[in-house]
Amino acid sequence: MKLYLKEILEQRNLSVNQLHKLTGLSRTTLDPLSKSETVPLKTRIETLEKIAAELKIPLSRMISFDETQTAKIFENLGVYHASQEFSAVEREFNDTFIINIIGPKNRTYSLLVKVKYELDDLFYEENTSLFDRIDSIVSSSSDSKISNLQLEAEFDTLSNQLENKAMEYEGKRVFNSNSFTILSLKGKKNWIEKYFPDTSVFDFTNDLSEVIADNAFIDFIASFLSDHYNLKNQVSKILPTIGDPDYFNLSEKERYTPKNVDYFPMVFMDKHENIEKLVYLDFYALD
Structure with a gap:
């Protein structure tokens, strides 16, 4: 396992x-x-x-599994973008893209990745009046829907204006919890065609559930996302902790073995701000 204590102390x-x-x-x-x-x-x-407790950091900020293992098992074949949208109401971006990777035994996996993230606070401060007006339009309408045609037109204008500004903003991205969702494409060819007219480059047969518990897969995804969004990955696994009810019943080897869970929390360091962000990867296999 990689150890980052030296770097943290420095x-x-x-x-x-x-x-x-x-x-x-x-x-x-x-x-x-x-x-x-x-x-x-x-x-x-x-x-x-x-050590982690006294430094007030998660244990997984200090250790991760060797990335050289990842390079031997998973390889990125290509990234295919579908869309990037900015929601003025939710105040967040939504990215949708597909990653093709080669995994164990040279099998190809096509992963649909959905990402939600925010721009930094400065963007909101610069556009407070626009966001406030959108909030007032939404709150004044029944059932959170704009019923008046004039208000609807104003809402669309303001939303487009904010989206254009956000797209031009030089993207200091602050990630929310639960921001990454990764889904397999197994059997979903017709569903994906609405985003990608040419589906010939994707594999719709391999199930993501075959690899989501693989240590190297978690490392690969963590490294890919940190590179793609210009973040520094600080963690790639969940290990049992003293707080777990069965911790003291585990052998020493089991205490070093990541738990097979549905959510894989990671801490990323924003390269612009040097602020740690807790992020959860949600993995789903589309059956």
Whole structure:
């Protein structure tokens, strides 16, 4: 597993001695952790959890599985964009695109990715009056629908104006929780054709559920999204924690094994702002 403690200490200008005082862990334990790029053998998960807790970061901010393994198993074949829309009411972008990747045994997987994210607060501050007017139009209409033709026309004008501005904005993107949804295309050719006229480049036979629990797949998706949206990936897995009811019944090996769950939280570092964002990947297989 990759270890990012050295990088974190450098960013925070913390010495090993200061970390020792902060955590109460011996320097003999901390010295190799502060110098290594991978988790040393026989390192106890409790040690890593103690350090993460005292640094007030999630454990998965400090460790991830080796990305070299990912490169050997999954390969990006192409990204096909369908649409990018800005909702003035929800104040967020919606991206839709498909990734073609080669996975284990040279099988091709076509993944539909739906992303929701916001522009930074400065965009809203610069356009407060427009957003306020849209809010007032929506709130004044019955059942959140615009009933008056004049209001509807004004709403469309303001929405288009904000969308054009947002598209030209140089995209400091702040991600919401639950922002990424990834779906398999298995058996959904007719449904996808409305977005992509040429579906010959997609595979509609392989089920995403075959790979969603694969460590390398999670690493691949995390790395792809962080590169695609100019973010720095800080985590790629969920490991059991002391807070889990069955934690103390697990063997040491099991404590290092990611849990098979439906949601894979990750922390991304916004390269513009150096602010950590908690993001959840939602995986679905379209049966």
